Amino acid sequence: MSTEAAIRVQGIEKAYGELSVLRGVDFDVARGSIFALLGSNGAGKTTLVRILSTLLKADAGAASVHGFDVASQAGDVRESISLTGQFAAVDEVLTGRENLVLIAKLRHLKNPGAIADDLLGRFSLTDAGSRPASTYSGGMRRRLDIAMSLIGNPPIIFLDEPTTGLDPQARIDVWQTVKQLAHGGTTVLLTTQYLDEAEQLADRIAILHRGTIIQNGTLAELKALLPAAKVEYVEKQPTLEEVFLTLVGETGETDTTAGTDAAAAAGKESR
Structure with missing residues (x-):
């Protein structure tokens, strides 16, 4: 496997009029890893994902995805990625299986039915595959959305706040799905405003604040920024x-x- 970063961001800037959203963002994402972009609402996370997925042009700086420049090789970038937005983009009239078959056909893949059945199994949706997506719970709908994103086996997937609005059990289901993606070799760039989500999933975490990366490292490296813990006896209560x-x-x-x-x-x- 190439040692080149799956995603490389160098000095990316973006402004809307006088409002500077991104102010020189830099980071690399290793292949096959989960990289969490952590920040509050309005920090610029979605804007950056839109730039990396070629939906938006940066004002300055450079970025490459899977070795392709996002500005000059947009077509190659799009063939290498999948983007899952903040809300599940499924057709609620169709069944789960029909949603998957539709995407496989749009991608001109052979045996779309077999592809759909395989993904239903991987995402624990086989029993619900014949039901309309409108009957799915929030977690099931999100899992179906991610499964649709994986059709064609993109090496890189962007997940923009994938657990927004989900209940606790559904969030954990999505976390398990994301971990399985990375274990299978997929590079995942995850944006989130949930601290526990970044802590549970990410190999590296970058904190985006007011348009700049103020810290980037592993969970252990970030925790080491604070004073050493003081050991005391505390009666543990269940969370x-x-x-x-x-x-x-x-x-x-x-x-x-x-x-x-x-x-x-x-x-x-x-x-």
């Missing part, structure tokens, strides 16, 4: 996430014994 997942179970069905089990686990942990 709300642990309580929620224990109560609903893996399948989302209520576990009537969960409250007792959670309380017992918490008591054991504190001893």
